[in-house]
Amino acid sequence: MTDVRQRTSPLEWEYAPAPEARDIVKFQERYGLFIGGELVEPRSKEWFPTISPATEEQLAEVALAGAEDVDAAVGAARNAFENGWSTLRPAERAKYLYRIARLLQERSRELAVAESLNGGKPIKESRDVDVPLAAAHFFYYAGWADKLEYAFPNRRPAPLGVAGQIIPWNFPLLMLAWKIAPALAAGNTVVLKPAETTPLTALIFADVCRQAELPAGVVNIITGDGSTGAHLVRHRGLDKIAFTGSTEVGKAIQRELAGTGTRLTLELGGKAANIVFDDCALDQAIEGIVNGIYFNQGHVCCAGSRLLVQEPIAELLIAKLKRRLETLRLGDPLDKNTDIGAINSRAQLERIRELVASGEEEGAEIYQPPCVLPEKGYWFAPTVFTNVAQSYRIAQEEIFGPVLSVLTFRTPDEAIEKANNTAYGLSAGVWTEKGSRILCMAQRLRAGVVWANTFNRFDPASPFGGYKESGFGREGGRHGLEPYLRFEE
Amino acid sequence: MAREQEMAASATRLDSMAAASTLPTPSFPGGFELPLAFRLPRIGSVDAVALEARAAELAKRSIKKDSKLAALELAVRMMDLTTLEGADTPGKVSALCSKAIRPDPVDRTVPSVAAVCVYPNLVAGAKARLAGSGVKVASVATAFPSGQTSTALKVAEVREVVVLGADEVDMVIDRGAFLSGRYSKVYDEICQVKEACGEAHLKVILETGELGTYDNVRRASLLAMAAGADFVKTSTGKVSPAATLPVTLCMLEAVRDVHDETGRVVGMKPAGGIRTAKQAIQYLCVLHETLGTQWMTPDLFRFGASSLLNDVLMQIRKQKTGVYQSLDYFTSD
């Protein structure tokens, strides 16, 4: 057999840098708080810088909302709720949401670039996933605004009032859409707190609200850190809290709201099992595994971070997976060819490093493809751990980074046992060609979302949320309206 | 051979492709061979949605400037410039050959194409016209495009085109046999054609547009490679859909699996439906991501096309001059 290298004169094939134009987005030097329809100076008088995690350059300065600011925002939202929004004809409410959806589409490139700059995610993801899905969420819920009684027959649905919403840094604009779209469609007004490290697309969204001529105070956006979120949660003028973030903070919020009657939905962490059977469509499973854990640098609560491979194909699959990782391109988030962008923050990078070190210490075998990490900014190479035992920290704790732990199993029962052996229950994946096995696994997996022969798909029509310590309540679909309504049955 | 026997034989042969290299022949009396190892190439299956999603993602790869020019020139060198019309004449083929040798008379740095692909009748003329140019003559054969004739006639046709000077033979598989599960018929025929080819390179056309599923495309690719194909090729160009990005990805994955397991190096030729330079670059991206730079040579990848060449030439000139071009400035053949 001729060796391929002797027969050919290979071409050096390099993707040239293909950066998305950055000048499409112009950040202000400083952003105030969006309260009552305008950007206002924070009463706290405090500001903090927000940076690009890829370069550590400062992009803008944003206000750090204190207790008084939170109070002002809640007041503005209450005022808007009572003086207009809750009595507006639902069909009119719908039209505002349609307007927002259209504006998001029109400004999609700007928003995508801003998202990648501020959050570090590859432009191909912000452009093809985050922003279009955010617009789709508004479009989807717009249609529900005047059809609520069909969604909940015999229940006489009515809005709750003012919702406080706290979102994470992994999908800043998309999580904003998941929160705001159903809340507004149901007739509520909101006070939204973006994550500390990723406030900028929410502030552009404030401008979208202005362009949509949304009544003042219907959407209020207060930037800040954990203390701002705590002020919001402790504010007793809210009818509802919706939180997406860590399980630890989720529990603290649940404790804080105990006995207050404030409605709560929590979308928390996960440690999803991605189960691959020996009869799967192998090359597509590889793609699903890669998409499951390296999408958005693994900053995904439903990431397929525990790969469970059936033993007969483990060796083959791991070899294929490692080779596939070599083709992943890590670098400038604004480059259209980039697959892996920057880690969102120094703190997150340190957490990933710490957990990866623990994996090596505990005896797992680490693999990282050759890849050069940029000198500035926060980066972590895509990582696979093999020989992982269920008891290792990397198999138990949410890493929230591009780190995959590979475990093996022999029978479907063992796969289920291992997959469900976690405090979490957000998502799971199954790869097999056998239809009845898919349905059986889907039934037995204790997780809110089961992806069969696919992974990490999202849609506004599809309910999303967890079992067990991954939270409660659903976002998306008809089910996503319910947490924002009360019923006068 | 009775139908049942044939099917059993074909099943065994196909399955044993996976295991033949390592499995011992069973030693107990009355035993039969079973594929027991989880090895490549697995016959396996292909998930259509995920395959198409991956191809779509790769199609968004962006290459610019220097890389683009190199890619376009590579595309020219990989091209099987094709004419397969009932109305083809020696004159038409002769003109095509000139174009093949020197695609852009204005810009002599543009390389020649890989081959000219014609019907058997036109092989001798093309061979003469291309003598000494380095451009190869490929002939379609085996009752192209339908393949609906006897194996004996197909083999005779192949012998003839080789005698006439074809460097490469593009055969079609017997889709009728394949789709009715008579895999051994397909396999045996490819084996016989390969033998008849002698030194000539054999490209096996699967006609993926008639196979219906990616599972079938993968199965047929493995079958063709196992039977000795030097290249696997998507389409005749006479059936729609012809080459698509996902079908090409599917076949490249089969090529990769065969190479992983057996070390055998097989080429790939998407043909039909590739009309623009942009598409050609997308195919090269898929090739690069699936098999790497080692496969990025005309020895192992070809484009079967007719109208693609001029679009590539226009884009090359545009890259060099920065000015958008018109087809009026490029000869039609």
Add this chain to the structure above:
Amino acid sequence: MSRLPVRKTYKLFVGGTFPRSESGRTYEAEGQNVAHASRKDVRDAVVAARKAFAGWAGTAAYNRGQVLYRLAEMMEARADNLAAVCSGRDEVDAAVDRVVWYAGWADKLAQVLGSSNPVSGPYFNFTVPEPTGVVAILAPDEPALGGLVSRLAPALVGGNAVVAVASETHPLAAIELAEAIATSDVPAGVVNILTGFRAELGPILAGHMDVNAIDVTGAGDDTADLERAAAANVKRVARGSADSQSPWEIASFLEMKTVWHPVGQ
């Protein structure tokens, strides 16, 4: 001369059996000595519920409906006994009717609460309700029978396993109900009923890491503390009423599971 009646000993109902409290203690309520369940009885009840959960959740909806209907039959047959330990026959009749009403929901829930979701892409996507797991119920003090049945039936019909704490002041109806349950086809461990002091048992259940949801309808002043403790494992908290009847009560103890699959040839 009149006959001396044989008295009933009021015990716990755990794992399909009627044990005395592990503590050996009783307390007096409604003129009877009633088992005073301890921390370890809670532990045993949760273990029994967890063990029974998978089987009950996996029982076909149609069968679950029939089992609940059978429970209604058993209650009807004991109507006099039940009437004697609650406010009377009306309460019993209403409780039986409520069980029948919920029994009919077993094989309709998924149709009313689930959905198939038109996602934009080649995927089939559907959402189905599934039981939450082990549900702790703190029954309201009154109505003694109706309150417990109103909270118990929706949790059961959805496929959950239950550990219920009976009315503290009127626990006899719960034990009588347990006897009806024991003689119906409800599998052992699917319903466990404890009697004792809510202030002792509630916090243990609320903080228990193997309890998935807690119904605090009967918790009274302890509600806030229990809800705080429930955060330990992100329990679902249901705050219902002692007399409601609605499919949405069932939904309080359900999880929505969404499944995606590509649609391709």
